Amino acid sequence: MSGTSASLQPPADAAKPVRHPDAPAPGELLGAHYGQCFGCGGEQPHGLHLAARAGEGVSITAEFTVRPEHQGAPGLAHGGILATALDETLGSLNWLLRTIAVTGRLETDFVRPVPVGTTLHLEAEVTAVAGRKIYSTATGRVGGPDGPVAVRADALFIEVKVEHFVNHGREEEIQAAMSDPDQLRRARAFEVNP
Numbered sequence: 001m002s003g004t005s006a007s008l009q010p011p012a013d014a015a016k017p018v019r020h021p022d023a024p025a026p027g028e029l030l031g032a033h034y035g036q037c038f039g040c041g042g043e044q045p046h047g048l049h050l051a052a053r054a055g056e057g058v059s060i061t062a063e064f065t066v067r068p069e070h071q072g073a074p075g076l077a078h079g080g081i082l083a084t085a086l087d088e089t090l091g092s093l094n095w096l097l098r099t100i101a102v103t104g105r106l107e108t109d110f111v112r113p114v115p116v117g118t119t120l121h122l123e124a125e126v127t128a129v130a131g132r133k134i135y136s137t138a139t140g141r142v143g144g145p146d147g148p149v150a151v152r153a154d155a156l157f158i159e160v161k162v163e164h165f166v167n168h169g170r171e172e173e174i175q176a177a178m179s180d181p182d183q184l185r186r187a188r189a190f191e192v193n194p
């Protein structure tokens, strides 16, 4: 079964997304926005280590290989992990808009089981923007970028100020992120939404 709830339908006056002039070029790897991020961080041993690449327009491609620590049923990826991979890919789109945003709603269809060892080929794009609301959609395919769809999602991200993280995040991680020597990650965290 698939379908999208009313809150994921952009309003009639929604705008087309506009790629930021300083967005990474198509084909360029985005890198992690935070080393400890479970989705993309390289310092997170059990994380997904998802590698996202800028596409044309406001689109992203990404890959994630299911490891044994990502199982739900024996030999199969946990559904929540697959939803995380979709969420992370969708979240990466916001860097192409140069907007900081968090997931408000994520609706996921699980179409096929995904065995351990499989590489999930993800594709996501922003479909519309209405004020602070960013509407986007993603698929994850198996067997190659043109293989059958195993998972798909529609999402609503909401633009936030950096204070969202500073006010709600645990102090020690916020301080560490603020002094991250990686200039690009600092820029993604602090300069996109002054």
Ligand SMILES: CCCCCCCCCCCCCCCC(=O)SCCNC(=O)CCNC(=O)[C@H](O)C(C)(C)COP(=O)(O)OP(=O)(O)OC[C@H]1O[C@@H](n2cnc3c(N)ncnc32)[C@H](O)[C@@H]1OP(=O)(O)O
Pocket: 007, 033, 039, 087, 088, 091, 100, 101, 102, 103, 104, 105, 131, 132, 133, 156, 158, 160, 162, 165, 166, 174, 177, 178, 188, 189, 190
């Ligand atoms: C110092 C270190 C910095 C680090 C910098 C890092 C930067 C890069 C980090 C990115 C990280 C990526 C990782 C992957 C993406 C996550 O996983 S993000 C984590 C998961 N998400 C969250 O934790 C969000 C938790 N929720 C919230 O904080 C609040 O509910 C929100 C989403 C900010 C919204 O609250 P709000 O700002 O008060 O906005 P609100 O007025 O309620 O809603 C605004 C509009 O959105 C609509 N809306 C809000 N929620 C929903 C919903 N669930 N369903 C439908 N509509 C909704 C409202 O109806 C409203 O619509 P309009 O009335 O304007 O038409």
